[in-house]
Amino acid sequence: MGVQERRARQKENIREEILDAARALFVKEGYERVSIRKIAEKIEYAPGTIYLYFEDKAAILERICEETFSKLAQKMHAINADPSNPLDGLRRGLRTYVQFGVDNPNHYIVAFVQAKQIPRDAQPKAGERCFDNLRTAVRRCIEAGQLNCEDVEEIAQALWAGVHGVTTLLITCSFPFIEQNRLIDRVVHILIEGIRKR
Amino acid sequence: MGVQERRARQKENIREEILDAARALFVKEGYERVSIRKIAEKIEYAPGTIYLYFEDKAAILERICEETFSKLAQKMHAINADPSNPLDGLRRGLRTYVQFGVDNPNHYIVAFVQAKQIPRDAQPKAGERCFDNLRTAVRRCIEAGQLNCEDVEEIAQALWAGVHGVTTLLITCSFPFIEQNRLIDRVVHILIEGIRKR
Amino acid sequence: MGVQERRARQKENIREEILDAARALFVKEGYERVSIRKIAEKIEYAPGTIYLYFEDKAAILERICEETFSKLAQKMHAINADPSNPLDGLRRGLRTYVQFGVDNPNHYIVAFVQAKQIPRDAQPKAGERCFDNLRTAVRRCIEAGQLNCEDVEEIAQALWAGVHGVTTLLITCSFPFIEQNRLIDRVVHILIEGIRKR
Amino acid sequence: MGVQERRARQKENIREEILDAARALFVKEGYERVSIRKIAEKIEYAPGTIYLYFEDKAAILERICEETFSKLAQKMHAINADPSNPLDGLRRGLRTYVQFGVDNPNHYIVAFVQAKQIPRDAQPKAGERCFDNLRTAVRRCIEAGQLNCEDVEEIAQALWAGVHGVTTLLITCSFPFIEQNRLIDRVVHILIEGIRKR
DNA sequence: TATGAATGAGTCTTCATTCAT
DNA sequence: CATGAATGAAGACTCATTCAT
Numbered sequence: 125m126g127v128q129e130r131r132a133r134q135k136e137n138i139r140e141e142i143l144d145a146a147r148a149l150f151v152k153e154g155y156e157r158v159s160i161r162k163i164a165e166k167i168e169y170a171p172g173t174i175y176l177y178f179e180d181k182a183a184i185l186e187r188i189c190e191e192t193f194s195k196l197a198q199k200m201h202a203i204n205a206d207p208s209n210p211l212d213g214l215r216r217g218l219r220t221y222v223q224f225g226v227d228n229p230n231h232y233i234v235a236f237v238q239a240k241q242i243p244r245d246a247q248p249k250a251g252e253r254c255f256d257n258l259r260t261a262v263r264r265c266i267e268a269g270q271l272n273c274e275d276v277e278e279i280a281q282a283l284w285a286g287v288h289g290v291t292t293l294l295i296t297c298s299f300p301f302i303e304q305n306r307l308i309d310r311v312v313h314i315l316i317e318g319i320r321k322r
Numbered sequence: 323m324g325v326q327e328r329r330a331r332q333k334e335n336i337r338e339e340i341l342d343a344a345r346a347l348f349v350k351e352g353y354e355r356v357s358i359r360k361i362a363e364k365i366e367y368a369p370g371t372i373y374l375y376f377e378d379k380a381a382i383l384e385r386i387c388e389e390t391f392s393k394l395a396q397k398m399h400a401i402n403a404d405p406s407n408p409l410d411g412l413r414r415g416l417r418t419y420v421q422f423g424v425d426n427p428n429h430y431i432v433a434f435v436q437a438k439q440i441p442r443d444a445q446p447k448a449g450e451r452c453f454d455n456l457r458t459a460v461r462r463c464i465e466a467g468q469l470n471c472e473d474v475e476e477i478a479q480a481l482w483a484g485v486h487g488v489t490t491l492l493i494t495c496s497f498p499f500i501e502q503n504r505l506i507d508r509v510v511h512i513l514i515e516g517i518r519k520r
Numbered sequence: 521m522g523v524q525e526r527r528a529r530q531k532e533n534i535r536e537e538i539l540d541a542a543r544a545l546f547v548k549e550g551y552e553r554v555s556i557r558k559i560a561e562k563i564e565y566a567p568g569t570i571y572l573y574f575e576d577k578a579a580i581l582e583r584i585c586e587e588t589f590s591k592l593a594q595k596m597h598a599i600n601a602d603p604s605n606p607l608d609g610l611r612r613g614l615r616t617y618v619q620f621g622v623d624n625p626n627h628y629i630v631a632f633v634q635a636k637q638i639p640r641d642a643q644p645k646a647g648e649r650c651f652d653n654l655r656t657a658v659r660r661c662i663e664a665g666q667l668n669c670e671d672v673e674e675i676a677q678a679l680w681a682g683v684h685g686v687t688t689l690l691i692t693c694s695f696p697f698i699e700q701n702r703l704i705d706r707v708v709h710i711l712i713e714g715i716r717k718r
Numbered sequence: 719m720g721v722q723e724r725r726a727r728q729k730e731n732i733r734e735e736i737l738d739a740a741r742a743l744f745v746k747e748g749y750e751r752v753s754i755r756k757i758a759e760k761i762e763y764a765p766g767t768i769y770l771y772f773e774d775k776a777a778i779l780e781r782i783c784e785e786t787f788s789k790l791a792q793k794m795h796a797i798n799a800d801p802s803n804p805l806d807g808l809r810r811g812l813r814t815y816v817q818f819g820v821d822n823p824n825h826y827i828v829a830f831v832q833a834k835q836i837p838r839d840a841q842p843k844a845g846e847r848c849f850d851n852l853r854t855a856v857r858r859c860i861e862a863g864q865l866n867c868e869d870v871e872e873i874a875q876a877l878w879a880g881v882h883g884v885t886t887l888l889i890t891c892s893f894p895f896i897e898q899n900r901l902i903d904r905v906v907h908i909l910i911e912g913i914r915k916r
Numbered sequence: 917t918a919t920g921a922a923t924g925a926g927t928c929t930t931c932a933t934t935c936a937t
Numbered sequence: 938c939a940t941g942a943a944t945g946a947a948g949a950c951t952c953a954t955t956c957a958t
Binding site: 527530 | 921924925
């Protein structure tokens with residue numbers, strides 16, 4: 125038992141090591157430029173070893189995406205916990221989304237930019253869950269009569285577009301942006317003002 | 323004379339063929355996954371032939387980006403031509419930007435997403451020109467006292483983030499979006515409402 | 521343990537196989553005409569396999585040169601061991617040099633002819649050691665008052681030129697030479713007679 | 719007639735231009751590294767044009783070798799013109815050979831080193847003529863009773879080896895040689911002293 | 917469990933050569 | 938006479954993946 129458990133943990137550790145190494149490399153170099161060999165080298169294992177933990181290179185990418193969406197969904201979930209002022213909750217939610225992206229640029233780019241460019245069988249379900257949180261937050265605002273438009277889906281998608289835009293620009297674009305937080309706050313501010321009933 | 327001219331035109335045609343093929347492939351597969359061989363196959367030429375028209379693979383990417391920024395800058399330029407209602411002009415500008423992206427998804431993704439992920443010597447100047455148009459449009463609105471914030475750069479960058487967000491999502495994301503034009507209009511509407519003085 | 525050892529030996533064997541094949545091809549075809557593919561074919565491995573043993577083509581050349589100089593230096597070293605008649609020692613040294621060349625034509629041509637034509641970072645140190653042996657042998661003759669010229673460097677370089685000349689001609693030139701040993705002996709004889717004090 | 723002549727001269731000019739460019743490139747880069755394209759570029763003609771003057775790349779090499787041997791044979795011929803002191807004539811002949819090499823390193827290396835490494839159908843006849851001059855000079859010395867060995871072929875070949883050695887070393891070897899003329903003189907001196915009857 | 921040698925297909929790129937113009 | 942577009946073969950090298958150990 126003890127042995128089996130330690131082994132299981134050990135095994136889990138290597139999986140994690142691989143994911144960490146891969147994620148870092150994917151972002152620094154881009155998915156395509158990263159070879160299994162480079163990942164193996166980084167964690168100081170033999171190339172073949174990777175295949176004991178993942179079916180192939182795509183499976184690593186897949187796993188990283190799931191992980192990312194899952195983490196993001198978790199963060200976003202907190203928003204809807206607080207029932208006080210829905211619009212404020214929504215604002216915090218949008219802020220949280222962008223913050224998650226800039227705090228975890230590797231995760232974000234891999235899942236939301238690189239993965240989109242690679243034909244895969246299925247989008248991870250966690251991705252849906254993220255968006256569901258946003259839907260819920262929007263719905264509450266509408267129910268509280270705080271928005272100038274009553275189409276949950278339309279607003280939710282528009283907001284997503286807005287925050288996704290800042291996030292990707294800030295991460296990938298070498299452009300003389302103004303101070304990061306100021307820009308994020310401004311975008312979120314505009315979005316909220318743009319949907320608020322007055 | 324006639325011969326030289328015909329040859330030059332012929333040559334230009336092939337250049338275009340290559341660019342068209344490359345652009346399409348870049349978007350479908352991603353820059354890295356596209357090989358010179360694949361481009362050559364698509365246009366039914368030998369791989370070496372490509373090198374008679376472009377120095378290397380990067381040069382093709384470069385050319386596509388320039389082309390894209392140039393086209394976009396041209397479209398955007400029209401906005402500032404009409405001096406009547408600055409805010410309306412801005413709105414049309416934002417709409418034009420997104421429309422350009424969804425009308426030329428290949429161009430857009432290559433230039434604004436893929437190219438950003440590849441270290442290159444220089445960002446094309448046309449890219450700057452695009453953004454300058456946006457700056458100017460924003461400045462006019464501010465000068466006309468139509469905005470609730472007077473920082474040209476801050477607003478311009480925030481707006482860019484917004485439109486870039488929808489554009490990329492619509493192009494790259496296989497998601498059950500609402501009808502495209504409705505989404506675009508909503509985003510632009512939100513952005514304008516979000517910056518308008520009231 | 522036993523496994524690791526066997527593997528290491530196995531690996532060393534393949535390295536040698538590669539070097540042997542490369543050396544032979546380099547001489548028959550010339551360094552530039554030899555491709556990694558051809559080497560791989562000769563030893564019946566896949567081209568990529570070569571790269572598990574050598575960083576690149578130049579590294580193979582480098583290794584062959586070092587090996588050659590090292591072997592030659594070792595042979596030449598024996599000369600100066602016998603302190604009896606210095607001039608006789610020198611004669612034997614020159615003979616040894618040429619013999620080494622015609623016995624290992626591949627090694628010799630690669631290291632002394634082909635490698636010289638390829639810009640490399642550094643000349644192997646073993647090359648210097650070879651020439652040092654010659655210098656020493658000449659110095660002893662001078663100290664024993666046996667030569668008609670007292671400039672060690674001048675004589676050593678002149679002798680080197682002489683033996684290098686026969687060696688390369690015999691190896692590379694398809695010319696109706698007289699019996700090889702007779703020619704070598706004659707050259708060495710001339711050189712010794714040409715520097716001997718009388 | 720006038721036209722035909724001018725054309726012929728023109729044609730000869732381009733042939734020469736090609737040969738000059740090729741020779742220079744062959745030496746700087748080595749025969750294999752030189753492409754027809756590079757030659758064409760250097761003389762500012764189209765690649766295809768080369769093929770109007772030479773059958774293929776090897777033919778250019780061939781022609782350069784012949785040219786070289788011819789020039790050398792001419793120089794060497796002068797030696798045997800002067801019937802006074804045969805041994806002095808021989809000495810001057812050897813000196814002339816080496817001087818030709820260091821004065822025309824490009825010609826020399828291409829013909830005597832690079833060409834030897836490329837399998838060709840036939841050695842140019844001019845090469846034989848060069849060596850014939852040497853044979854003749856040696857024969858005269860023997861007939862004048864000035865040598866310590868009576869085998870013309872043996873001595874001639876040995877001398878050739880000697881002068882070829884210095885020439886190639888001086889041209890190809892990056893080695894801290896003593897002053898060039900001193901070394902050449904020493905080698906020739908040794909060779910003459912080594913064959914002179916005393 | 918982990919290794920690491922080996923492969924075959926693929927990467928970008930260059931080349932000698934041909935041929936319609 | 939001269940061009941230069943085009944090709945097919947080959948160059949060095951990298952990679953995801955497999956498999957015997």
